Amino acid sequence: MxxxxxxxxxxxxxxxxxxxxxxxxxxxxxxxxxxxxxxxxxxxxSPLYDFLSLPINNIGDPYLASSFRVNTHEIEKQVLDEFLTLTSGDKSNHWGYVTNGGTEGNMYGLFLARELLPQGIVYYSEETHYSVTKILRVLNLRNIMIRSQDDGVIDYDDLRETIRIYRDVPPIIIANIGTTMKGAVDEINRIKGILKELSIPNYYIHGDAALSGMILPFLQQAPAFDFSTGVDSIAISGHKMIGSPIPCGVVLSKRAHVERIARLVEYVGSRDTTISGSRNGVTPLFMWYAFKTKxxxxxxxxxxxxxxxxxxxxxxxxxxxxxxxxxxxxxxxxxxxxxxxxxxxxxxxxxxxxxxxxxxxxxxxxxxxxxxxxxxxxxxxxx
Ligand SMILES: Cc1ncc(COP(=O)(O)O)c(C=O)c1O
CATH class of the missing domain: 3.90.1150.10 (Aspartate Aminotransferase, domain 1)
Structure with missing residues (x-):
C-alpha cells in the first residue's frame, strides 16, 4: 500500500x-x-484506506434500497444504531442519516421544524453557534434571539417572557447541548416546563449537540438531552469527539417528522429525505470502525x-x-x-x-x- x-x-x-x-x-x-x-x-x-479507491456514494435514504449500490448504507445504519442507543432513541420511532457535520444537522432540524410548523418563530440564545443564524437566513425563518446567562445557559426567564408575548405562534426552539464557547447546556426538560406553563400545545425542539452529544452520554448525572426528553431532533458531530480526517456527523429525528417531508425520486430509486443528494460513504465507515474498535x-x-x-x-x-x-x-x-x-x-x-x-x-x-x-x-x- x-x-x-x-x-x-x-x-x-x-x-x-x-x-x-x-x-x-x-x-x-x-x-x-x-x-x-x-x-x-x-x-x-489506515486499515480502511483501500475503500478510497471506490466511488462510494451514500445518496438517498440510508434505510431504503437505492438504484446506485456502491454505498455503505448498511454500515451507516449501524452507525445510526450506535447514536440512537446513546440518545435513547429506537429504530421504529426514530430516523437519521450521516451528515457533513453539525451545520447540516442543524439545518435538517430547522428544515423539519419549518415543514411541520411553517408559521413558527425560532428562539435561540445569544451563545448559539453561528451556523444557526446562517440557516435561519437560508430558510427565511422568523426568529428571536434570547439572552444567555453569564455561564452560557439560555436565560429561561427571557425565553418564557418572549414566548408569552407570541403565545399564538408555535415556538421552534434550538436547545444548545454544549455551547461552542462555554460548553453550556440548555435543559430540555426546563424548556418543556415553560411550554407547559404557558399551555403551548404545538412546538418543536432541536438539540444542537455538536460536541457534547458524544460527551454527556458517558457522564453520570449529566443534563438529559436525549429522546427520553421528547426532543424532536438532535445533531451531533463525528469529527469532534470521535475524530475523523473528513468532517462528518449525524442528525437524528422522530421518524414521523421525516415522513412529512419525504419525496420519492425515481432517478435514484429512493426517497429524498436528506439535505445533500450525494453523500459521503467513507465517513460512516470511519465512525463504524471507531465504535467497533473503541x-x-x-x-x-x-x-x-x-x-x-x-x-x-x-x-x-x-x-x-x-x-x-x-x-x-x-x-x-x-x-x-x-x-x-x-x-x-x-x-x-x-x-x-x-x-x-x-x-x-x-x-x-x-x-x-x-x-x-x-x-x-x-x-x-x-x-
Ligand atoms: C455547538 C455547535 N454547533 C454546531 C457546530 C457546527 O459544526 P460543523 O462545523 O461541523 O458544521 C459547532 C462547531 O463547532 C458547534 O460548536
Whole structure:
C-alpha cells in the first residue's frame, strides 16, 4: 500500500512533490498545537484506506434500497444504531442519516421544524453557534434571539417572557447541548416546563449537540438531552469527539417528522429525505470502525480522562492567577481573553472577552504546561 502511494507520487513534478512534503510537515506542526477547537486526533483509519479507491456514494435514504449500490448504507445504519442507543432513541420511532457535520444537522432540524410548523418563530440564545443564524437566513425563518446567562445557559426567564408575548405562534426552539464557547447546556426538560406553563400545545425542539452529544452520554448525572426528553431532533458531530480526517456527523429525528417531508425520486430509486443528494460513504465507515474498535466503554474512558485533564487545567490556570472554569459536564475550559500571541500559537478560540481551550483525547499535560508557560512569558507583553 505505502509503496503504491509513493509510486503514484512519482507522477508529480519534483516541485509539486516538494510542495506536498512541505504542506504535510506544516500540517503536522499545526496539528500539535490545537487547543481551542474540538477535533480529536486519536484515530487511525489506515486499515480502511483501500475503500478510497471506490466511488462510494451514500445518496438517498440510508434505510431504503437505492438504484446506485456502491454505498455503505448498511454500515451507516449501524452507525445510526450506535447514536440512537446513546440518545435513547429506537429504530421504529426514530430516523437519521450521516451528515457533513453539525451545520447540516442543524439545518435538517430547522428544515423539519419549518415543514411541520411553517408559521413558527425560532428562539435561540445569544451563545448559539453561528451556523444557526446562517440557516435561519437560508430558510427565511422568523426568529428571536434570547439572552444567555453569564455561564452560557439560555436565560429561561427571557425565553418564557418572549414566548408569552407570541403565545399564538408555535415556538421552534434550538436547545444548545454544549455551547461552542462555554460548553453550556440548555435543559430540555426546563424548556418543556415553560411550554407547559404557558399551555403551548404545538412546538418543536432541536438539540444542537455538536460536541457534547458524544460527551454527556458517558457522564453520570449529566443534563438529559436525549429522546427520553421528547426532543424532536438532535445533531451531533463525528469529527469532534470521535475524530475523523473528513468532517462528518449525524442528525437524528422522530421518524414521523421525516415522513412529512419525504419525496420519492425515481432517478435514484429512493426517497429524498436528506439535505445533500450525494453523500459521503467513507465517513460512516470511519465512525463504524471507531465504535467497533473503541466501543462505548472506550469512549467513556476517553471522555472521563478528558474531564480529569480539564480539572487539572482549571486548577493549574487558577494557580497562576487566570480565572478559568468549566461546567461539570464539559471539557471546555473557559478563561478571560488571553494575549493574542498565545491565542495564535495554540489556536485558541476567542469571543468577546473570553477565550477557551477544549480538552480532547489528544491533549495531554505537556500541552497544558507549555500553554501555562507561554501565558506566563507573555504577561505584560503588548498586543
Ligand atoms: C455547538 C455547535 N454547533 C454546531 C457546530 C457546527 O459544526 P460543523 O462545523 O461541523 O458544521 C459547532 C462547531 O463547532 C458547534 O460548536
Amino acid at each position: 505505502v509503496s503504491t502511494r509513493v509510486k503514484k507520487l512519482e507522477l508529480l513534478s519534483n516541485e509539486d512533490k516538494a510542495y506536498l512534503t512541505n504542506l504535510r510537515e506544516e500540517l503536522n506542526i499545526q496539528a500539535k498545537q490545537v487547543l481551542g477547537y474540538p477535533c480529536s486526533q486519536v484515530f487511525d483509519y 466501543g462505548h466503554d472506550g469512549f467513556r474512558e476517553l471522555v472521563q480522562s478528558c474531564i480529569q485533564l480539564a480539572d487539572f487545567a482549571v486548577q493549574a490556570l487558577n494557580e497562576i492567577g487566570i480565572l478559568a472554569w468549566r461546567h461539570p459536564y464539559s471539557t471546555t475550559v473557559v478563561m478571560p481573553r488571553l494575549n493574542l500571541t498565545v491565542v495564535k500559537k495554540w489556536q485558541l478560540a476567542i469571543y468577546k472577552d473570553i477565550s477557551h481551550m477544549i480538552i480532547m483525547p489528544n491533549v495531554n499535560r505537556q500541552h497544558i504546561e507549555s500553554l501555562l508557560k507561554d501565558i506566563q512569558d507573555s504577561d505584560g507583553e503588548e498586543e
